[in-house]
Amino acid sequence: MFGIYLKRELGRRKKAALVIALGLALGIALVITVDSVSAGMTQAQDKVLKSLYGLGTDMTVTKARSAPKAGSSQGPDFTFDAKSSSSSKQSSDRVMTQGGQALSSSYVTKVGAQKGVASAVGALTLNVTKVDGSFTQGKAKSSTSSSSGSQQQGGTSSGGGQPQVQGGGADFSVNSYSVAGIDVTNQDLGPLATSRITSGRTFTSAQTNAKVAVVGKSYAKTKKYKVGSTFKISGTKFTVIGIATPDSSDSTTDVFVPLKRAQTLGDAKNKVTTIYVKATDSQQIAAVKKAIQSHISGTTVTTSADLASTVSGSLSTASDLATSVGKWLSVAVLAAAFLVAALLTSAAVSRRVREFGTLKALGWPSRKVTRQVVGESMVNGLIGGALGIALGLAAAYTVTAISPKLTAQLGSGSGGGMGGPGGGPGGGPGQQSASSSMEIALSAPVSLTTIALAVGLAVTGGLIAGAMGGWRASRMRPADALRSVS
Known part of the structure; x- marks a missing residue:
């Protein structure tokens, strides 16, 4: 009886049911769209952050450089041998640590021993x-013209004119590139974690001090390196064993070598400039940061949350809009949709005074009348939910298909950023002196959680409308029906 009556009443009031369903559908569709776009913003920000601090890295530990002493030279100096040949090739490498102040390798052990640290x-x-x-040596030539002139004026000349150097000079090129020394026994954390090997292979755990290198894709293209190529750094010959391609952005690291070999090149035995840390639980990152700072003084601990605050540009602006304006707009529209559905349902009940009064006169209890109204409202809500999900999915698909480009401006980090060999701007923590930007294609992924939220909103809207209409219907008396008879 309930189902038959429900079907007949909905069929008899199609327009009113459709208006209620469409109102709920628009509110639900907007919620789905804003939620999916916000998820896309989060993914885009994750891509930016991963390009800066590396996949799986929760924080980095660095130490700011101390101010240079008065009178000390911080610039590079080059020494060339004096050779007697008229044309001789010269080459000199200047290797300097980059980023923050070099830390003792024992700090890595100390950091790894802190509570909440999974690995360091x-x-x-x-x-x-x-x-x-x-260098090309010039040639000394005597001036014959001055010699002849002096003879004409003064008679004799003792030795001819003064010799003059003609020709000669220098032709040098400067090539500057970054090198990251990595712990080959744990490559899932650190500089190389942001890249994948697209040619050749990566290091083995036994190559802790081997003269081998993995070269960044862009640098390899510039220098025309391929697997098997060789090059020298300060007289040490390295063999390229792999080409690394960054996962989400162009890496500022050109060459990766084993950590011990990099320490030898930089005259930094048992030194590191950055410690990459992974926490046991993402919820404990703040506590781990505090523990490291309290037990290891003088260091700067930077988390992904700290670094996120330095990301600006259209990505940051759009994310703020989606988080604040978009979500509040969704709440307002959804509340309005619920209110309209409730008012329309209540108005529909007012027009059915004779119907409900007659049903009560025939013996229907108030709870049965209320159940009938709530049932009709629930069906309207589910129809509106289905339409809203369809509209929301269409909007999310449109955003993903268009893939609008957003820019992420990576500003200067304070106190040592998490940018580093893994691809952050500036080449190392604390070296983000100049901002750089990257483009991110926005997508709008729709999760099952979002769909479940939409269904829940549809049911909630139906219940709210049904509760108001049912309450009004339950208060009607059979006498109301008799008075409405013309």
């Missing part, structure tokens, strides 16, 4: 400036 690895960032070219 050290890395050493170097900057290599290579100057090579050739």
Whole structure:
């Protein structure tokens, strides 16, 4: 009886049911769209952050450089041998640690021993400036013209004119690139974690001090390196065993070598410039940061949340809009949709005075009348939910298909950023002196949680409308029906 009556009443009031369903559908569709776009913003920000601090890295530990002493030279110096040949090629490498102050490798053990730390690895960032070219000696020639002139004026000349050097000079080129020394026994954490090997292979755990290198894709293309190529750093010959391609952005690291070999190149035995840390629980990152700072003084601990605050540009603006304006707009529209559905349902009940009064006169209890109204409202809500999900999915698909480009401006980090060999701007923590930007394609993924939220909202809307209409219907008396008879 309930189902038959429900079907007949909904069929008799199709327009009113459709208006209620569409109102709920628009509110639910907006919620789905805003939620999916917000999820896309989160994914985009994750891509930016992963390009800066590396996949699986929760925080980094660095130490700011101390101010240079008065009178000390911080610039590179180059020494060339004096050779007697008229044209000789010269080459000199200047290798300097880059990023924060070099830390003792024992700090890695200390950090790894802190409560809440799953693993910690050290890395050493170097900057290599290579100057090579050739000197050409000039040739000394005496001035014959001055010699002849002096003879004409004064008679005799004792030795001819003064010799003059003609020709000669220098032709040098400068090549500057970054080198990251990594712990080959744990490559899932640290600089190389942000890249994948697209040619050749990566390091083995036995190559802790091997003269081998993995080269970044862009640098390999510039220098025309491929697997098997060789190059020298300060006289040490390295063999390229792999080409690394960054996962989400162009890496600022050009060459990766084993940590011990990098320490030898940079004259930094048992030193690291960055410690990459992974926490046992993402919810304990703040506590781990506090523990490291309290037990290891003088260091700067930077988490992904700290670094996120330095990301600006259209990505940050759009994320703020989606979080604040978009969500509040969704709540307002959804509340309005619920209110309209409730008012329309209540108005429909008012027009059915004779019907409900007659049913009560025939013996229907108030709870049965209320159940009938709530049942009709629930069906309207479910129809509105289905339409809203369809509209929301269509909107999310449209955003993903268009894939609008957003820019992420990576500003200067304070106190040592988490940028580093893994691909952050500036080449190392604390070296983000200049901002750089990257483009991210926005998508709008719709999760099962979002769909479940939409269904819940549809049911809630139906219940709210049904509760108001049912309450009004339950208060009607059979006498109301008799008075409405014309």
